[in-house]
Amino acid sequence: MKNFLKLFLVVILISTVSFNVIREEDNDYPFQNPSLSIEARVNDLVSRLTLEEKVAQMLNSAPAIPRLNIPSYDWWNEVLHGVARTPYKVTVFPQAIGMAATFDTTSLHQMADYSALEGRAVYNKAVKEGKSGQRYMGLTYWTPNINIFRDPRWGRGQETYGEDPYLTAMLGRAFVHGLQGNDPKYLKAAACAKHYAVHSGPEPLRHVFDAQASDYDLWDTYLPAFEELVVNAKVAGVMCAYNAFRKQPCCGSDVLMQDILRNQWQFTGYVTSDCWAIDDFFKNHKTHPDAASASADAVIHGTDIDCGTDAYKSLVQAVKEGKITERQIDVSVKRLFTIRFRLGMFDPATMVKYAQTPESVLESEPHRAHTLKMARQSIVLLKNQKNVLPLKKNLKEIAVIGPNADNAIAVLGNYNGIPSKIVTALQGIKDKVGDKVKVVYERATTFTKDTLLVYADVTKQYSLEGQPGIRAEYFNNKELSGTPVITRMETSVDHDWQEGEIVVSDMKAYNFSARYTTDFTANETGEIAFEVEGDDGYRFLVDGKEQINAWTRNRWGARNYKLQTEKGKTYRLVVEYYQAEGKAGIKLRAGNFKKTDFKALANRVKSADAIVFVGGISPQLEGEEMKVNEPGFNGGDRTSILLPSVQTELMKALKATGKPVIFVMMTGSAIAAPWEAENIPAIVNAWYGGQSAGTAIADVLFGDYNPAGRLPVTFYKSDKDLPDFNDYTMDNRTYRYFKGTPQWAFGYGLSYTTFQYDQLNIPANAKVNSTVTVSVRVTNTGKMDGDEVVQLYLSRQQPSFKAPLRALKGFKRIFLKQGESKLVTFELRPQDTAVILEDGTEKYLPGAITVSVGGSQPDAATRASKKTAEGVLQLAEQ
Known part of the structure; x- marks a missing residue:
């Protein structure tokens, strides 16, 4: 019983x-059962959703579905060179263009792996704190940017891996593999190849621009990297671009989205629009009458997420009007939930090994060591006349001059996180030489002007209603409306926030506004300048009158107003500020403008044993659709690639001292510096080198690291070398088609040692459409250990079809001790020796191909000095 x-x-x-x-x-459903296949679980989940719920999941900020215990999730996150825009402190690696200069897929793979770990730690922390549905907390990263940097004027070129399709493809593949991990079931994080496709400026036109490219250029230049990431690297996501291609918005392109991506490449991952790109269909491109038509067409073409707007909400209406079926919407929603399931978001944390990632990985020692390694690897030695470098460490005095010498913003690039410590070039040099060497520093100029605002501490002159300081009012909206969340007195206006970081109380740093009010009492009769710097929008009022209006959204940078003062008089100052998304910051500073006397400055530093000028440009000038009011720049792009003339004039004065001048250039794009190339004895390109940039610069300058970085872009001599920016044909663009003589070529970079190449081995009986093995011996013939970047170029010039002048098809970064030799082997894939016909098709043809292997592109000098080994590959029919 x-x-x-x-x-x-x-x-x-x-x-x-x-x-x-x-x-x-x-709430106990099959989709919650981890033992079922992901496909079965996704099908079950989507079958339970209403049309309205499905559509809501197709916005980047997908709301929770409480009845099914589906948490909210924001797809928008960035990891360009380390986790970006998180409120937590993270490791910041060199900007993407700098990482490309390493020519090291292993380092880039490791960087992506470390970044994914930090991203997991951020996500795990967000889940623990109930913030997992917030932007920049998720595991879907909209990186890498694998657009081809076809024109150095493009401000976002710094986010890419340069101008070459092969280099971009190989580095992009390494990034995807590192970020997504190798677990058979779960993604470590989800990468996203962007911006698909034929997208590289101009920034001010990107919402209306119709890019035209031939089939040849499309398949020879613009698509190879995307094909590599989609077909071979199995990237999880793709972002379609703002611009149109052949009169159709990229996110609704028959050619790009349907024919190539979904049909030819059989891509099954998710596609997100670039943010606000769906609105462009009907607001800017004018290809669709309204949001419903645009949204339906985008989804039909395979765009699963509408980022930044709520245009996709009209899909409910579109279904009712017969513009699209609910079954077509199901396809997109299933793709989206498949990614979330692959990230382990619906499984117990104990089942997902990445869910165990601890917070301690953030800025961990291995990560900090790797960002320093990559900063060192990225530095390109462009010139070293009479071995000015490396500098001796027993100097008595060194002068460090220039607008980037102590600029922490420049080393971080754009799309960046915030580390606990940033080392500028000035700090790096100070740390290197210690107290025994006198270090003299002067900023001397802005990037474009010889007049500086010399800041003064006026905080004691601020008061309001009998209280010292500034009254700060913070509002939980962008309109300064309603009752402030908090009102308090502050000593100054000097704030920087990452999006989602706490501003005050429980108010987070997005979609908020603030008003700062104080009375300024003048100490003297005369003039004082007030500078306001903010992101996104701000206004500055004096005695109720608006003096600065930078309220329209976009990165405005700094503006100033000169106030004529009377001693003892009080002036009411008001700063109004709002932030929508992205990084936030608002500053109010005061001081007086002072013009720098270059001769006097040179006289002050002539006692130095060496002068290091740290100049170039900055992400404060070049970047994504930004407002810049400086000569030579427009909307984030550059109108001239020349180094701003004020920097050249200053270097002329410094050179006149007779002391060795070293030009350390920071930039995200190619700079033409003809006078410097001729007259400055040593030039170093340091890019935007990440949080340890200054340490890496000092290591190279003083010989503790032997530079081996290579240029991932062509450095032209002048603006005259450049075709029309709006022209997307590749004729006379990049090293592959440029017929002129550059200042410094793609793949160029010097070392403190020398290398020779010999014993090139090319098979005698190679067949078309087959793998070809090429090997070469490389020897360090100099007096210093160091890295060498071995580069293999193919040149196949036949009048019967179009082809690049030469094309990179292999590279390896190796380390060689003094006197050491290594045999380096390359495996050429069948597509590496194929040709692209005018219609874009790939064809395998017999014939002779010149194979050049060396530390740079081949020329007469490298051949004569045995820095290049060259031979002929003869392909025969199968």
Whole structure:
């Protein structure tokens, strides 16, 4: 009887459990069962959603579905060179263009792996704190940017891996593999190849621009990197671009989205629009009458997420009007939930190894060591006349001059996180030489002007209603409306926030505004300048009159107003500020403008044993659709690639001292510096080198690291070398088609040692459409250990078809001790020796191909000095 009762109870229990699995009111569904396949779980989940719920999941900020225990999720996150825009402190690696200069897929893979770990730690922390649905907390990263940097004027070129399709493809593949991990079931994080496709400026036109490219250029230049990431690297996501291509918005392109991406490449991952790109369909491109038509067309073409707007909300209307079917919407929603399931978001944390990632990985020692390694690897030695470098460490005095010498913003690039410590070039040099060497520093100029605002501390002159300081009012909206969340007195206006960081109370740093009010009492009669710097929008009022209006959204940078003062008089100052998204910051500073006397400055530093000028440009000038009011820049792009003339004039004065001048250039794009190339004895390109940039610069300058970075872009001599920016044909663009002589070529970079190449081995009986093995011996013939970047170029010039002048098809970064030799082997894939026909098709043809292997592109000098080994590959029919 007891056994019967036990059996009866077990049966009842099993029946109850089984019933609970299918009872909707108990929220126990097949999609929650980890033992089922992801496909089965996704199909079950989507089948339970209403049309309205499905559509809501197709916005980047997908709301929770409480009845099914589906948490909210924001797809928008960035990891360009380390986790970006998170409120937590993270490791910041060199900007993407700098990482490309390393020519090291292993380092880039490791960087992506470390970044994914930090991203997991951020996500795990967000889940723990109930913030997992917030922007920049998720695991879907909209990186890498694998657009081809076809024109150095493009401000976002710094986010890319340069101008070459092969280099971009190989580095992009390494990034995707590192970020997504190798677990057979779960993604470590989800990468996203952007901006698909034929997208590289101009920034001010990107919402209306119609890019035209031939089939040849499309398949020879613009698509190879995307094909590599989609077909071979299995990237999780793709972002379609703002611009149109052949009169159709990229996110609704028959050619790009349907024919190539979904049909030819069989891409099954998710596609997100670039943010606000769906609105461009009907607001800017004018290809669609309204949001419903645009949204339906985008989804039909395979765009699963509408980022930045709520245009996709009109899909409910579009279904009712017959513009699209609910089944077509199901396809997109299933793709989206498939990614979330692959990230382990619906499984117990104990099942997902990445969910165990601890917070301690953030800025961990291995990560900090790797960002320093990559900063060192990225530095390109462009010139070293009479071995000015490396500098001796027993100097008595060194002068460090220039607008980037102590600029922490420049080293971080754009799309960046914030580390606990940033080392500028000035700090790096100070740390290197210690107290025994006198270091003299002067900023001297802005990037474009010889007049500086010399800041003064006027905080003691601020008061309001009998209280010292500034009254700060913070509003939980962008309109400064309603009752402030908090009102308090502050000593100054000097704030920087990452999006989502706490501003005050529980108010987070997005979609908020602030008003700062104080009375300024003048100490003297004369003039004082007030500078306001903010992101996104701000206004500055004096005695109720608006003096600065930078309220329209976009990165405005700094503006100033000169106030004529009377001693003892009080002036009411008001700064109004709002932030929508992205990084936030608002500053109010005061001081007086002072013009720098270059001759006097040179006279002050002539006692130095060496002068290091740290100039170039900055992400404060070049970047994404930004407001810049400086000569030579427009909307984030550059109108001239020349180094701003004020920097050249200053270097002329410094050179006149007779002391060695070293030009350390920071930039995200190619700079033409003809006078410097001719007259400055040593030039170093340091890019935007990340949080340890200054340490890496000092290591190279003083010889503790032997530079081996290579240029991932062509450095032209002048603006005259450049075709029309709006022209997307590749004729006379990049090293592959440029017929002129550059200042410094793609792949160029010097070392403190020398290398020679010999014993090039090319198979005698190679066949078309087959793998070809090429090897070469490389020897360090100099007096210093160091890295060498071995580069293999192919040149196949036949009048019957179009081809690049030469094309990179292999590279390896190796380390060689003094006197050491290594055999380096390359495996050329069939597509590496194929040709692209005018219609874009790939064809395998017999014939002779010149193979050049060396530390740079081949020329007469490298051949004569044995820095290049060259031979002919003769391909025969199968």
